[in-house]
Amino acid sequence: MTLKNPKQLSAGVWDVVIAGGGNAALCAAIEAAEKGAKVLILEGAPKVYRGGNSRHTRNFRCMHHGDLGPLIETYDEEEFWQDLLRVTKGETDEDLARHAIRTSEECLPWMQEHGVRFQPSLAGTLSLDRTNAFFLGGGKALVNAYYITAEDLGVTVAYEAQVRHVEIVDRRATHMDVELGGEMHRVQGRAFVLASGGFQSDLDWLARAWGPSAKNFLIRGTRYNMGVVLKDMVDQGAETVGDPTQCHAVAIDGRAPKFDGGIVTRLDCVPFSIVVNKDGQRFYDEGEDVWPKRYAIWGRLVAAQPDQVSYSIIDKRSIDLFMPSVYPPISADTIEGLAQQLGLPGNALAQTVDEFNAACRPGDFHPQKLDGVTTEGLEPPKTNWARSISEPPFYAYSLRPGVTFTYLGLKVDKSARATGPEGLYDNIWSAGEMMAGSILGQGYLAGFGMTIGTVFGRIAGQEAAKHVA
Amino acid sequence: MSLDVTLQTDPGLISSDPIEEARRQIEICNACRYCEGFCSVFPAITREKVFADGDITQLANLCHNCRGCYYACQYTAPHEFDLNLPQALAAARTDSWERFAWPGGLARIFQARGEALAAALVVGTALMFAAIAALPGDGAGFYAWISHGAMVAIFLPAFLLPLFAIGIGLRRYWSEVGGVRVAWADLRDASLSAGRMKNLDGGQGQGCNFEKEERFSDARRHVHHAVMYGFLLCFASTSSGTVMHYVFDMQAPYGFWSLPKLLGVPGGILLTVGCAGMLMLRRRADPALGTPGRSSGERGFIWLLGFAGFSGLVLYAVGGTWLTGPVLALHLGGVLAFFLLTPYSKMAHGFYRFAALVRDAQDQRVRADV
Ligand SMILES: Cc1cc2nc3c(=O)[nH]c(=O)nc-3n(C[C@H](O)[C@H](O)[C@H](O)COP(=O)(O)OP(=O)(O)OC[C@H]3O[C@@H](n4cnc5c(N)ncnc54)[C@H](O)[C@@H]3O)c2cc1C
Ligand code: SF4
Numbered sequence: 001m002t003l004k005n006p007k008q009l010s011a012g013v014w015d016v017v018i019a020g021g022g023n024a025a026l027c028a029a030i031e032a033a034e035k036g037a038k039v040l041i042l043e044g045a046p047k048v049y050r051g052g053n054s055r056h057t058r059n060f061r062c063m064h065h066g067d068l069g070p071l072i073e074t075y076d077e078e079e080f081w082q083d084l085l086r087v088t089k090g091e092t093d094e095d096l097a098r099h100a101i102r103t104s105e106e107c108l109p110w111m112q113e114h115g116v117r118f119q120p121s122l123a124g125t126l127s128l129d130r131t132n133a134f135f136l137g138g139g140k141a142l143v144n145a146y147y148i149t150a151e152d153l154g155v156t157v158a159y160e161a162q163v164r165h166v167e168i169v170d171r172r173a174t175h176m177d178v179e180l181g182g183e184m185h186r187v188q189g190r191a192f193v194l195a196s197g198g199f200q201s202d203l204d205w206l207a208r209a210w211g212p213s214a215k216n217f218l219i220r221g222t223r224y225n226m227g228v229v230l231k232d233m234v235d236q237g238a239e240t241v242g243d244p245t246q247c248h249a250v251a252i253d254g255r256a257p258k259f260d261g262g263i264v265t266r267l268d269c270v271p272f273s274i275v276v277n278k279d280g281q282r283f284y285d286e287g288e289d290v291w292p293k294r295y296a297i298w299g300r301l302v303a304a305q306p307d308q309v310s311y312s313i314i315d316k317r318s319i320d321l322f323m324p325s326v327y328p329p330i331s332a333d334t335i336e337g338l339a340q341q342l343g344l345p346g347n348a349l350a351q352t353v354d355e356f357n358a359a360c361r362p363g364d365f366h367p368q369k370l371d372g373v374t375t376e377g378l379e380p381p382k383t384n385w386a387r388s389i390s391e392p393p394f395y396a397y398s399l400r401p402g403v404t405f406t407y408l409g410l411k412v413d414k415s416a417r418a419t420g421p422e423g424l425y426d427n428i429w430s431a432g433e434m435m436a437g438s439i440l441g442q443g444y445l446a447g448f449g450m451t452i453g454t455v456f457g458r459i460a461g462q463e464a465a466k467h468v469a
Numbered sequence: 470m471s472l473d474v475t476l477q478t479d480p481g482l483i484s485s486d487p488i489e490e491a492r493r494q495i496e497i498c499n500a501c502r503y504c505e506g507f508c509s510v511f512p513a514i515t516r517e518k519v520f521a522d523g524d525i526t527q528l529a530n531l532c533h534n535c536r537g538c539y540y541a542c543q544y545t546a547p548h549e550f551d552l553n554l555p556q557a558l559a560a561a562r563t564d565s566w567e568r569f570a571w572p573g574g575l576a577r578i579f580q581a582r583g584e585a586l587a588a589a590l591v592v593g594t595a596l597m598f599a600a601i602a603a604l605p606g607d608g609a610g611f612y613a614w615i616s617h618g619a620m621v622a623i624f625l626p627a628f629l630l631p632l633f634a635i636g637i638g639l640r641r642y643w644s645e646v647g648g649v650r651v652a653w654a655d656l657r658d659a660s661l662s663a664g665r666m667k668n669l670d671g672g673q674g675q676g677c678n679f680e681k682e683e684r685f686s687d688a689r690r691h692v693h694h695a696v697m698y699g700f701l702l703c704f705a706s707t708s709s710g711t712v713m714h715y716v717f718d719m720q721a722p723y724g725f726w727s728l729p730k731l732l733g734v735p736g737g738i739l740l741t742v743g744c745a746g747m748l749m750l751r752r753r754a755d756p757a758l759g760t761p762g763r764s765s766g767e768r769g770f771i772w773l774l775g776f777a778g779f780s781g782l783v784l785y786a787v788g789g790t791w792l793t794g795p796v797l798a799l800h801l802g803g804v805l806a807f808f809l810l811t812p813y814s815k816m817a818h819g820f821y822r823f824a825a826l827v828r829d830a831q832d833q834r835v836r837a838d839v
């Protein structure tokens with residue numbers, strides 16, 4: 001049930017106190033409550049924004065042998081592991097990763113039993129129907145289903161309850177300091193699960209880690225993941241994993257809201273375009289690979305350009321080749337006209353386009369696969385889909401880096417227990433984005449964030465309940 | 470329909486025009502698609518990239534206001550995209566019925582104002598009292614109170630005129646949404662969908678989110694079923710009576726084991742119970758997810774329909790007593806008001822909804838053929 005009176009927070013000793021209200025927190029809460037524990041969820045966001053980044057997700061990656069739910073054929077441990085190895089370039093913990101992969105298979109039916117509904121792969125994402133199970137209604141529907149299940153199990157939920165500090169004495173957490181309604185409350189518990197996400201919404205922290213340009217980054221998800229609990233734990237000597245300076249950033253539409261733009265701000269036109277910076281210059285091979293494998297690289301590339309902005313330019317022939325974007329393209333009948341609307345130097349842009357067009361060679365353009373249609377004698381080259389930008393009207397979309405999550409996380413073991421300066425904590429577990437750095441040291445595998453959160457959230461909940469039983 | 474992508478709407482430009490606003494929200498959904506599995510609206514959205522006015526009208530009429538997409542949406546207020554697709558489509562839908570209605574203007578009054586419907590009921594009833602007083606019959610049963618000729622003289626036009634008006638509205642609808650020649654398969658698919666109210670089942674049979682917010686429930690589908698089948702049974706009852714009268718020369722009153730009664734009594738019960746249930750669910754549902762400014766008219770319509778059904782049952786119950794006359798006037802007054810207002814009240818939605826389902830089946834078939 002929803003907490004009515006803030007005084008209730010500090011009235012007694014809870015069995016399991018959970019910081020966060022996203023997927024990982026909810027999975028932990030449900031497991032712990034099913035084992036009979038008295039559970040409290042402390043969600044920092046108001047009810048309308050509950051569910052953190054999880055409310056923006058669309059699918060979850062799952063190992064399976066034969067058809068499972070909406071998933072077809074087979075996706076086995078080895079293939080899953082190889083996919084992970086490729087994107088992380090080895091920055092992963094094989095033991096933990098394989099544990100997550102193996103456990104994912106039993107998670108799908110568990111999710112269904114706890115109210116989550118799946119649907120077939122969305123239009124335009126058919127290539128994922130073997131590896132990723134899509135949520136009917138998306139992540140917010142999943143979050144809603146879990147809140148209903150948790151409340152039916154008697155879990156107490158406090159919204160706008162910001163965890164500020166975890167008090168730890170000799171490897172044991174004793175209470176949390178929680179701000180609610182302008183007051184601090186001392187919330188005592190016997191076991192604690194930390195599932196309050198990364199720190200990407202704290203732009204100052206991001207700027208300290210990445211450099212001042214990070215202030216221009218857009219945050220794709222919730223504004224409530226400020227890393228307060230993470231920082232508090234780090235300050236108390238908790239062991240961490242993952243590069244503290246890095247974040248997963250993808251190139252999204254530059255007009256997106258500062259926070260919570262979510263899925264609709266993605267732009268899939270880059271491979272069919274040329275991308276220029278605000279000086280009208282190209283800076284990277286737009287056709288290196290298919291977009292799902294390149295959108296993260298482009299986040300960094302755009303972040304390195306002046307003012308952290310770029311423009312993707314296509315002509316009439318390419319406008320229907322990608323999923324619709326939520327923002328209308330900027331269009332003009334001439335390149336100069338387009339430059340004017342974008343506020344780019346017209347001559348420079350015209351020259352860039354001319355040089356690109358002159359370097360294009362005839363070939364068999366094929367939007368659906370790496371077609372090898374490449375430029376000749378151009379620096380940087382465009383190695384696929386290099387078709388001239390010559391048929392008006394011309395269209396442009398602006399690009400900015402959009403941060404998905406940060407990599408810094410707490411170090412956990414296979415039972416999701418966090419590690420302090422003197423080894424494993426007695427009664428602190430962590431799940432989800434907050435410990436994902438253990439497995440995803442760099443890169444990203446679509447749908448794996450929810451897998452990590454579900455697997456370790458459930459484990460954390462089970463272990464915490466066992467601890468207090 | 471291939472339109473220029475530059476016609477796309479800025480997602481931040483919230484509009485007070487129902488079509489513009491629905492278009493803005495639909496374009497956001499098309500870039501998201503998370504709700505694809507809830508209903509027929511989303512798959513239809515993903516078939517386009519930009520949307521003409523007719524496309525919006527079609528999508529709006531396809532929506533059953535199950536509200537699944539509202540509670541699942543990550544962009545609802547206070548998010549700046551301010552998504553409320555059930556409301557946006559409801560507004561565009563109501564707007565389309567008011568535009569298509571013939572003669573124009575009437576629909577705006579009766580869809581908006583419950584008082585207008587109540588007034589129509591009073592006038593209808595008064596008319597029937599007057600008719601009973603002036604034109605008593607010499608037959609048995611009802612025809613002892615009002616002559617068969619008078620009944621026909623009143624109800625034949627009261628039935629045919631609205632039908633004609635609805636026909637005009639549907640023609641306007643069909644041309645706006647770009648419908649083509651209807652195939653039997655389209656009618657079959659639409660009937661199957663309407664018969665089960667598939668679009669209220671949440672896509673997987675879990676039901677809709679009408680009255681319990683995030684929780685799914687089948688209550689609305691069940692009461693709506695009761696209303697629809699109750700209405701159809703009552704209609705069939707009247708039709709069977711007409712056929713018996715003219716074809717088989719069997720005059721009313723009919724006994725309990727006759728076709729008109731066997732259809733009419735369960736029909737009346739279903740209609741009454743369904744309307745009562747509908748009104749109860751509406752009290753629990755969030756009005757902000759329905760058509761803005763049409764609540765009173767919608768409620769009034771349910772009362773009117775329920776009244777027609779319930780008074781029919783009462784009429785049967787009081788049969789043979791002195792109450793028959795007054796109750797007959799009330800019942801026939803209700804039926805008269807209901808018939809005459811069909812093109813201009815919420816009742817119109819049944820016709821347009823069915824047309825939208827036919828069009829959707831047709832659109833899928835035509836696209837599958839090429
Ligand atoms: C736009 C977008 C799309 C994505 N799509 C996918 C996808 O399709 N599949 C996938 O697997 N992953 C996806 N991800 C990644 C995915 O969202 C995360 O991996 C996952 O949601 C992490 O879950 P979590 O529970 O750890 O964190 P979150 O869901 O972010 O939850 C963190 C919670 O902690 C709360 N919180 C933060 N600080 C405090 C505090 N001090 N006190 C109390 N509460 C606090 C927040 O309010 C929030 O409820 C996407 C991310 C984004 C941004
Ligand atoms: S209603 Fe919201 S979640 Fe559903 S498709 Fe539209 S934008 Fe996406």
Ligand code: SF4
Nearest residue numbers: 508532533535536538
């Ligand atoms: S309210 Fe229901 S029927 Fe209407 S668009 Fe949303 S999900 Fe579909």
